[in-house]
Amino acid sequence: MKITVAGTGYVGLVTAVCFSDKGHSVTCVDIDENKIALLNSGKSPIFETGLEELMAKNSERLTFTTKREAAYCDADVIFIGVGTPERLDSSADLSFVYAVADEIVAHAKRDTIVVVKSTVPIGTNAAIDEYMNSKAPDGVHFEIVSNPEFLAQGTAVRDTLYPSRIVIGSSNQSACDTMLKLYEGFDAPKLVMGRESAEMVKYASNDFLALKISYINEIANLCEIVGADIESVSKGMGFDSRIGSSFLRAGIGYGGSCFPKDTKALHWLAHINNYEIKTVKAAIEVNERQKLRLYEKSKNYYRSLQGLNVAVLGLTFKPGTDDLREAPSLVNIPVFLEDGANIRAWDPVGEARFRQLYPQLDYCKTIDEAIENADICFIFTEWEDICAYPPEKFVKLMKKPVVLDGRNCLDKSACNADGLIYEGIGR
Numbered sequence: 001m002k003i004t005v006a007g008t009g010y011v012g013l014v015t016a017v018c019f020s021d022k023g024h025s026v027t028c029v030d031i032d033e034n035k036i037a038l039l040n041s042g043k044s045p046i047f048e049t050g051l052e053e054l055m056a057k058n059s060e061r062l063t064f065t066t067k068r069e070a071a072y073c074d075a076d077v078i079f080i081g082v083g084t085p086e087r088l089d090s091s092a093d094l095s096f097v098y099a100v101a102d103e104i105v106a107h108a109k110r111d112t113i114v115v116v117k118s119t120v121p122i123g124t125n126a127a128i129d130e131y132m133n134s135k136a137p138d139g140v141h142f143e144i145v146s147n148p149e150f151l152a153q154g155t156a157v158r159d160t161l162y163p164s165r166i167v168i169g170s171s172n173q174s175a176c177d178t179m180l181k182l183y184e185g186f187d188a189p190k191l192v193m194g195r196e197s198a199e200m201v202k203y204a205s206n207d208f209l210a211l212k213i214s215y216i217n218e219i220a221n222l223c224e225i226v227g228a229d230i231e232s233v234s235k236g237m238g239f240d241s242r243i244g245s246s247f248l249r250a251g252i253g254y255g256g257s258c259f260p261k262d263t264k265a266l267h268w269l270a271h272i273n274n275y276e277i278k279t280v281k282a283a284i285e286v287n288e289r290q291k292l293r294l295y296e297k298s299k300n301y302y303r304s305l306q307g308l309n310v311a312v313l314g315l316t317f318k319p320g321t322d323d324l325r326e327a328p329s330l331v332n333i334p335v336f337l338e339d340g341a342n343i344r345a346w347d348p349v350g351e352a353r354f355r356q357l358y359p360q361l362d363y364c365k366t367i368d369e370a371i372e373n374a375d376i377c378f379i380f381t382e383w384e385d386i387c388a389y390p391p392e393k394f395v396k397l398m399k400k401p402v403v404l405d406g407r408n409c410l411d412k413s414a415c416n417a418d419g420l421i422y423e424g425i426g427r
Contacts, residue, residue, distance in 0.1 A: 001181075006078065014157060016062065046321075073109045077115060079147075084120055084261075104142070125145070144170075153257070165188055168190065216250050217287075220425050224425075231427060251425055252293050253291045256326055291328045298378075298404060308375040309342050311371040324357075328406065344364050345361050373398070375398070375402070391420055408424040
């Protein structure tokens with residue numbers, strides 16, 4: 001099929017590249033000329049494992065452009081994959097979605113299926129349907145389909161090519177048939193339902209995972225008080241098939257582009273409908289508190305960080321991505337600076353983006369360089385280089401070997417054996 005994808009961020013670009021890998025002809029359209037120029041040079045504007053290799057493999061079926069008329073005029077299916085960032089009131093900002101809708105209306109020349117891939121509040125697809133068709137040129141009809149994404153940053157390509165399920169929201173049989181044909185090459189359950197149900201599947205799924213993370217972090221904090229070990233507890237829980245082992249790793253909270261804004265958006269949606277989802281509200285509150293858990297622990301060793309050499313390992317919200325959105329580092333670094341710390345930071349891919357926000361930090365090329373002569377070390381991201389780092393090197397290189405591990409990525413027994421002053425979360 002001839003597909004157009006609006007937006008070249010995580011959702012749009014990964015969707016486009018993976019559809020091209022299934023044999024479809026795909027045009028990616030974006031208003032950012034610099035981003036399009038980068039893509040046309042074979043480079044991805046985001047760090048995602050395997051993405052550039054897949055772009056190169058399918059270059060003959062991929063087109064990147066800023067020319068909306070050419071992109072929208074004769075596509076079989078148009079995907080909207082632009083961002084829906086959080087507004088000040090925690091609702092989803094749909095301005096980018098509607099801007100694309102306006103462009104499609106202005107340039108489409110025939111009946112077109114428009115697929116909303118972006119995460120949008122329940123009822124948005126119906127609203128876009130009414131909006132676009134009220135403005136449609138004579139003789140042109142837009143069929144709006146909800147098709148939420150379930151990719152995770154760091155594993156986005158794999159999640160898109162080998163999805164756990166494909167959700168199609170539409171009551172139009174012809175549109176459903178087209179979508180099922182489009183996804184023929186994907187080996188996954190294909191679920192067809194109403195648009196509102198499809199929209200809710202996305203929010204309900206993400207918010208449930210956020211609930212699991214906040215729950216296990218609450219249990220971890222209590223483990224510290226009563227003398228239990230969260231890793232043993234999580235392992236024991238995970239063997240129960242009703243619970244499962246995923247998302248039961250204690251730490252300093254969830255971040256990224258999805259969980260924080262999606263929990264807040266669902267909480268907001270319930271609120272404006274005179275309802276409160278108390279569990280989601282609690283998950284949000286727990287996560288905000290958890291992000292500063294290591295800073296609170298640092299008070300056990302220093303009254304303040306004034307004048308101390310502070311090593312920070314990991315800046316991105318998770319390994320495998322350069323995304324900083326809602327990363328714990330963004331909450332902690334300003335607090336450290338306000339406390340008077342001298343910060344030396346290391347991250348294998350997130351440095352460039354973080355440097356734009358905090359150019360005054362001392363950025364290091366190696367973990368050794370970051371921890372040398374440090375008074376305390378904070379671990380915010382479980383990069384493999386950190387997980388494999390020999391505990392004895394903290395003792396050898398740091399001025400005072402105090403290591404606070406927000407991701408429980410170091411072996412506790414090895415750390416204790418090597419004479420480290422080590423604390424994780426719930427251990």
